[in-house]
Amino acid sequence: MAADDGWIEVGERAPAFTLTSDQGEKVRLADLKGSPLVLYFYPKDDTPGCTREACAFRDASKELKKLGATVLGVSPDDEASHAAFRDKFKLNFPLLADPGHKVAEKYGAWREKTLYGKKSMGIQRSTYVIDSAGKVAKLWRRVSVDGHDAKVLEALRALEG
Template structure:
């Protein structure tokens, strides 16, 4: 499914309901009225994913000041998310997308090429969804370092 089109800025964010690390159902539609930072990452407790999650964790105050909700999504299951959350004291929900249906809806489930070996997986990407439920900005193939600041800058540019 690597030819799945990306959700782009200006699109209505595809609705979803996923189970969080706390075992609760999280619905995107229930978060309308506030900006949502929806980021897809490949795997819990791997170096890049840990750095990215900890960067968002460490930006909790500025993110809250901007009214934003952060949601991390990966194909890992709830138990894996719980361990990852507890190990790094993450302060936002991690959502389980084990069948990668939501990653596919957003276009984040792509063909990857690692050392010449092709496989399907999550491409690290972030979708900034505005308070009205529209995608305001998309980052594809995210480089972890400095990404949290890029997201904060974009949040600051959203209409109040």
């Protein structure tokens, strides 16, 4: 399954999940097979880096749709927080609530982090491109927000082939 460092690796089957969206709907990975998926994990709604990342995916929506891709953002925030974040920034893709960080743990995105010398557990910003068969096609660990959307689009174009 996961590599020794906890990350799911390229070529592996993406772990199944069912999470609740910002609209209160259940979203299951199994229901998304047949087209590529961009699954990105982010630390917190309405914070500077997370907002820039979400807005970049929002702004790339035409190109993402052309490539047949679905985008899902995942954080430990609840559905109400996600709905407020979505509405404030007019996000056009679902945000999924993972309050117990179980899905983030399955994917390896729940990690020990150090901020100002203090260690804590939290989401490490990361993105998975999952192909139409449900396998991980690309993984970015420790994502730098600026320009990340372009890298994701490039990976999706490579899937087309």
